[in-house]
Amino acid sequence: MNTRPAWVEISRQHLLANHRALRTHAGGAELLAVVKANAYGHGLEHCAPLLTNAGAEWLGVTCAEEGAAARRFCRSSRILVLSGLWKGEAEAAIEYGLTPVVWERFHLDEFEAAAHRRRLAPGSVAVHLELDTGMARQGVSLNDPCALDAILARFDAASPLRIEGVMTHFSSPEMLDDPATAESLMRLEHALERITARGLRPRWLNAGNSATLLAGRDTAALDALATKAGARLMLRPGLSLYGYAPRFLPAGQIEAAPLEPVLSWKTRIVSLRTIEAGQTAGYNGTFRARRRTQLALIAAGYADGLNRLLSNRGEVLVRGLRAPIAGRVSMDQTIVDVTDVPGAEIGDEVVLIGRQGGQRIDACDHADWIGSIPYEVLTSIGARVPRLTVE
Numbered sequence: 604m605n606t607r608p609a610w611v612e613i614s615r616q617h618l619l620a621n622h623r624a625l626r627t628h629a630g631g632a633e634l635l636a637v638v639k640a641n642a643y644g645h646g647l648e649h650c651a652p653l654l655t656n657a658g659a660e661w662l663g664v665t666c667a668e669e670g671a672a673a674r675r676f677c678r679s680s681r682i683l684v685l686s687g688l689w690k691g692e693a694e695a696a697i698e699y700g701l702t703p704v705v706w707e708r709f710h711l712d713e714f715e716a717a718a719h720r721r722r723l724a725p726g727s728v729a730v731h732l733e734l735d736t737g738m739a740r741q742g743v744s745l746n747d748p749c750a751l752d753a754i755l756a757r758f759d760a761a762s763p764l765r766i767e768g769v770m771t772h773f774s775s776p777e778m779l780d781d782p783a784t785a786e787s788l789m790r791l792e793h794a795l796e797r798i799t800a801r802g803l804r805p806r807w808l809n810a811g812n813s814a815t816l817l818a819g820r821d822t823a824a825l826d827a828l829a830t831k832a833g834a835r836l837m838l839r840p841g842l843s844l845y846g847y848a849p850r851f852l853p854a855g856q857i858e859a860a861p862l863e864p865v866l867s868w869k870t871r872i873v874s875l876r877t878i879e880a881g882q883t884a885g886y887n888g889t890f891r892a893r894r895r896t897q898l899a900l901i902a903a904g905y906a907d908g909l910n911r912l913l914s915n916r917g918e919v920l921v922r923g924l925r926a927p928i929a930g931r932v933s934m935d936q937t938i939v940d941v942t943d944v945p946g947a948e949i950g951d952e953v954v955l956i957g958r959q960g961g962q963r964i965d966a967c968d969h970a971d972w973i974g975s976i977p978y979e980v981l982t983s984i985g986a987r988v989p990r991l992t993v994e
């Protein structure tokens with residue numbers, strides 16, 4: 604039952620057009636569609652099948668649970684588990700046909716044990732080995748040369764595991780002239796040489812997110828590294844699939860790709876009242892009317908993901924006009940000032956994220972208002988807000 608007037612609309616056309624645009628932009632590189640965190644808040648069950656039907660062969664999730672959920676909707680996709688697997692998850696990963704990113708010794712122990720229990724043949728379990736080329740978050744550390752050799756020695760002819768992909772993640776791909784990226788590429792090159800020198804032949808070099816893909820500055824170098832190692836390049840866009848480009852620095856250097864936000868977040872006016880000049884509204888009276896003020900109540904609060912930092916700061920769209928949030932965002936409801944929206948009435952559609960009339964509010968506006976990034980805004984939209992697919 605979805606009768607509360609609050610919902611998210613997922614545009615099928617925009618998602619598919621973004622995917623097409625990114626494929627074109629990527630040239631010959633393979634794309635892994637990142638659908639972690641419920642497809643960045645858009646709804647895995649809506650987005651994953653649309654993307655796979657549009658030809659996406661690889662999906663990226665964060666953990667085994669997300670992988671198992673994706674498998675329900677996408678029977679034949681390859682599903683990469685980006686954040687690695689925890690102890691006890693290897694059996695389920697094999698069961699669901701998930702491909703893990705590995706780097707810790709215990710990842711290999713778990714997978715080897717699970718593969719031996721199932722008497723799987725040598726080389727039959729594909730894994731992607733992550734290298735830490737400078738992010739210092741996950742991946743085999745390249746600071747200590749012995750660490751990589753010790754891990755690589757595990758992939759001998761008898762091992763049930765096979766390095767299908769060599770993966771890395773860059774720390775600052777949206778900073779266009781950051782020497783950190785050049786340094787990462789150098790480390791990656793040296794590590795690939797050591798991997799191939801052992802006779803290991805990864806099929807994929809798996810590197811780069813939306814920023815790497817859209818900036819395009821490092822894709823030729825990555826492609827060359829892949830070719831030299833006898834592999835193909837795979838890029839992993841997430842945010843851009845959903846219609847947002849990262850903010851490149853210095854600004855203005857990258858031509859905007861034709862991306863359209865996929866998600867709109869809507870509610871309705873559920874109550875209206877007028878307060879007099881000097882009266883206050885909301886918790887702790889942080890909004891004080893400077894004039895006779897018409898206030899509208901909307902069915903969205905911080906429990907729906909409408910950040911409390913938007914209190915007295917954010918805006919919404921009503922009747923094609925921008926209306927400011929008045930007072931504190933509450934858990935389930937928010938008050939907006941519609942004094943300057945002629946004719947506002949109960950039932951009017953209110954856009955939190957999306958277009959109305961000639962106006963647009965997007966996840967980047969929310970991010971600016973609350974001092975965050977569009978990723979956090981989108982993934983914070985609460986589970987109780989139903990997601991609907993529209994054309």
Ligand SMILES: *Cc1c(COP(=O)(O)O)cnc(C)c1O
Nearest residue numbers: 637685772812813839840841842
């Ligand atoms: C989330 C994630 C991505 C996608 O990044 P975007 O900036 O959203 O394109 C790519 N790779 C890894 C390892 C990730 O965790």
